[in-house]
Every structure is written in C-alpha cells, then in structure tokens.
Amino acid sequence: MQRLSYQRQAILNLINTSNHHWDAEEISRTLSDQGESVGIATVYRGLAALESAGLIESIQLDNKKRYERANKAHHDHLICESCGSIKEFIHPEIEQLQQNICTDNQFSMNGHQLLIFGTCNTCRQNKGVSL
Amino acid sequence: MQRLSYQRQAILNLINTSNHHWDAEEISRTLSDQGESVGIATVYRGLAALESAGLIESIQLDNKKRYERANKAHHDHLICESCGSIKEFIHPEIEQLQQNICTDNQFSMNGHQLLIFGTCNTCRQNKGVSL
DNA sequence: CCTGATAGTGATAATGATTATCATTTGCAT
DNA sequence: ATGCAAATGATAATCATTATCACTATCAGG
Incomplete structure (x- = not known):
C-alpha cells in the first residue's frame, strides 16, 4: 500500500x-x-x-x-449462533499450548483462529433454556 | 434425512x-x-x-x-499455507480450557474450531531449495 | 508549472462456491 | 398397483469476492 x-x-x-x-x-x-x-x-x-x-x-x-x-491485543472469538453476536476472549495458556503443539509437530505457526460456537447468555435466557 | x-x-x-x-x-x-x-x-x-x-x-x-x-475422535487442524496439507491434532487440555472460557462467559458451547496456520516441516525444508 | 509514471478508484463483468427451482425419478406405505 | 414425499439432476440464481478497464489523483523530475 x-x-x-x-x-x-x-x-x-x-x-x-x-x-x-x-x-x-x-x-x-x-x-x-x-x-x-x-x-x-x-x-x-x-x-x-x-x-x-x-x-x-x-x-x-x-x-x-x-x-x-488491529490496535488491540490478540484475542479469539465466541460466536453466538442465535443472534450472531461476537464476543472476544483471551487465554494466554491456550496460546502457549498451541505453540507447544506446533513445536511437537515441527510446524512453524503464522497465526491461528479459535472460534467457539454456541449460544450467548442473552439468547439462552430468551429461549428459556438453562445452562 | x-x-x-x-x-x-x-x-x-x-x-x-x-x-x-x-x-x-x-x-x-x-x-x-x-x-x-x-x-x-x-x-x-x-x-x-x-x-x-x-x-x-x-x-x-x-x-x-x-x-x-465423523467416526474418529474430535480433533483440530494444522493447515500448511504453502502446500495446503492438513494435519490433525488433539489436545485435551485446550478442550478443557475452552470449556472454562464458556463457563466464565455464561456461554453454552455447541462446538468449536481451532485452526493453526503456518508452514509444515516438509515445506519449510523445501524452501531452502526453491520457491 | 508541465509531464509522465503509476497507485488508486469505480462501474461493471466475471468467477467460484453454494443454493433454489422444477420437472422427473425413486422408494416406501397403504 | 397407487399415491406421495424424498431425492435427483440439470440449470438458473445468488452471494461474496476478484478481475478488467477506463479514468483520476498523486508525486517525482525536468
């Protein structure tokens, strides 16, 4: 650019x-x-x-x-399949474990993407479903 | 069906x-x-x-x-961006940590997808020769 | 200032993956 | 055998994205 x-x-x-x-x-x-x-x-x-x-x-x-x-710390995403909302989270321990996996597999990591799909709290309550 | x-x-x-x-x-x-x-x-x-x-x-x-x-244990994927090969891995500890994240966020998980992008061992070695 | 090179723009055509349509076929159940 | 819903297949349509191409904006040098 x-x-x-x-x-x-x-x-x-x-x-x-x-x-x-x-x-x-x-x-x-x-x-x-x-x-x-x-x-x-x-x-x-x-x-x-x-x-x-x-x-x-x-x-x-x-x-x-x-x-x-991009001007925020690395994070991954929780995606609500019901309302489409996206919530972010960070988990340094998972990051480290991913690095370990790459080392174990002789794989050099460029990046990763962890998506967790499910139902957010709001949608769950609207449906009357319990955790 | x-x-x-x-x-x-x-x-x-x-x-x-x-x-x-x-x-x-x-x-x-x-x-x-x-x-x-x-x-x-x-x-x-x-x-x-x-x-x-x-x-x-x-x-x-x-x-x-x-x-x-589907008739194999749950796993995630290492994806080589150079040759497109896909390698599978499992990491029970990461699975557990994901569950913890959902609990912390009052999020009920339906599934997840962890993709790690990078370069596999074979491609990394081949890069010394050409490409 | 001009001028030329080229990055960027915008309208639109083209592409690639996927889904919808619809007439026809298949597989049960009565 | 008959009826009927599910499934098929050819093809049109859709959706996100990329390519094309004529045009505009910006910048460096004469």
Missing part, C-alpha cells in the same frame, strides 16, 4: 472507532449512509491493503470475511 | 474410507471418475444431509467447506 487514500482512511477510521466485526457490504453501506460513499470494489481492495499493512485484522466467519481493529 | 440413497452412500463411503478433507467439487469429480457420477447439486445436498445427521463433519477453510469422517 503506497498511499492511504481518502477512501482507505474512511474505511480505517470506521473500523478503528468501533468494536464491530465488519464485512465489506456493511462498510460500503455505512460509509454511503455517512455521505462518503466508496465503491464496493474499492472497499474490498482497501480492506485487503489495510490488512496486509497490519492496520486491521480479519476472521473468516462462515462464508464471509469480517474485519476488526 | 429420510433415506440414505445410493448417491449419499457413495459420498459417505468415499469420505469414510479416506483421511482426506473433501470439498464438494472433489467429491463430484472423484465419484465421476469411479463411474458413479453424482450431480453436483446432489453432492451439496448430500453433504449437508450427512453432516446434519452426524455422519460426517466439516470445517470452513478459506472460502470453501471441507468434509471429513
């Missing part, structure tokens, strides 16, 4: 000032609502560029990619 | 007699090569039906779903 264009600044700003996990279409629509419309192709290119520059991060959820701020 | 049709048996058999992580197109092509051609739509429907019946399992990799046998 040679230039942080106006459009890419808008994308980066949107992501950085929120805790949301954005997909490309949401970003395009939100920017459009704010009167700073950015073409959908530009959004995709911008997201890819910003990610490879380390300015944002992504997770692959189901069949689409979602982007979030 | 009311009936385990001839086509679904073929799909299930293919997956169960291998350790491969199959995508729909691979299954369609392989069955076709074996002279038991199955329409691609039927492959998709069969995979979904077999999975919801618990007969096979899937992981979402990049932008496509891959299916594998």
Whole structure:
C-alpha cells in the first residue's frame, strides 16, 4: 500500500472507532449512509491493503470475511449462533499450548483462529433454556 | 434425512474410507471418475444431509467447506499455507480450557474450531531449495 | 508549472462456491 | 398397483469476492 487514500482512511477510521466485526457490504453501506460513499470494489481492495499493512485484522466467519481493529491485543472469538453476536476472549495458556503443539509437530505457526460456537447468555435466557 | 440413497452412500463411503478433507467439487469429480457420477447439486445436498445427521463433519477453510469422517475422535487442524496439507491434532487440555472460557462467559458451547496456520516441516525444508 | 509514471478508484463483468427451482425419478406405505 | 414425499439432476440464481478497464489523483523530475 503506497498511499492511504481518502477512501482507505474512511474505511480505517470506521473500523478503528468501533468494536464491530465488519464485512465489506456493511462498510460500503455505512460509509454511503455517512455521505462518503466508496465503491464496493474499492472497499474490498482497501480492506485487503489495510490488512496486509497490519492496520486491521480479519476472521473468516462462515462464508464471509469480517474485519476488526488491529490496535488491540490478540484475542479469539465466541460466536453466538442465535443472534450472531461476537464476543472476544483471551487465554494466554491456550496460546502457549498451541505453540507447544506446533513445536511437537515441527510446524512453524503464522497465526491461528479459535472460534467457539454456541449460544450467548442473552439468547439462552430468551429461549428459556438453562445452562 | 429420510433415506440414505445410493448417491449419499457413495459420498459417505468415499469420505469414510479416506483421511482426506473433501470439498464438494472433489467429491463430484472423484465419484465421476469411479463411474458413479453424482450431480453436483446432489453432492451439496448430500453433504449437508450427512453432516446434519452426524455422519460426517466439516470445517470452513478459506472460502470453501471441507468434509471429513465423523467416526474418529474430535480433533483440530494444522493447515500448511504453502502446500495446503492438513494435519490433525488433539489436545485435551485446550478442550478443557475452552470449556472454562464458556463457563466464565455464561456461554453454552455447541462446538468449536481451532485452526493453526503456518508452514509444515516438509515445506519449510523445501524452501531452502526453491520457491 | 508541465509531464509522465503509476497507485488508486469505480462501474461493471466475471468467477467460484453454494443454493433454489422444477420437472422427473425413486422408494416406501397403504 | 397407487399415491406421495424424498431425492435427483440439470440449470438458473445468488452471494461474496476478484478481475478488467477506463479514468483520476498523486508525486517525482525536468
């Protein structure tokens, strides 16, 4: 990425000032609502560029990619299959164990993704189901 | 799934007699090569039906779903970003820690997916030669 | 200042994986 | 045998994403 264009600044700003996990279409629509419309192709290119520059991060959820701020500590995700909400967690011990697994398997880790699927507290209560 | 049709048996058999992580197109092509051609739509429907019946399992990799046998113990995956190979591992301690995280967050877990990305031993050694 | 090179944009076509449609076939159960 | 729901297969449609291409913006050098 040679230039942080106006459009890419808008994308980066949107992501950085929120805790949301954005997909490309949401970003395009939100920017459009704010009167700073950015073409959908530009959004995709911008997201890819910003990610490879380390300015944002992504997770692959189901069949689409979602982007979030990179300026926070590494974490993994709890995903509610009922309402789609995403909660973050960190667990240093799991991180360390993952590293051990890689060592055991002579595997050099570039990154990892731990997704836990289930039902969040709110949804569980709405359904009247107990833990 | 009311009936385990001839086509679904073929799909299930293919997956169960291998350790491969199959995508729909691979299954369609392989069955076709074996002279038991199955329409691609039927492959998709069969995979979904077999999975919801618990007969096979899937992981979402990049932008496509891959299916594998369900008749083996739970495990997670090491994915080589260089050659695409998938190695399995199990780590009971991580499993337990995940459960703890869910309890701490009042989250009821349905399942999880731990993917570790990196470079396998073979590819790391080959990088000295070429690529 | 010009000018040329090139990164970036935006509209849109194309792609790849997956799902929906619909006419036809299959496998039970009466 | 008959009826009927499930399943199939060809194909259209959809959805997320990438490629194309003409155009614009930015920057470095003359």
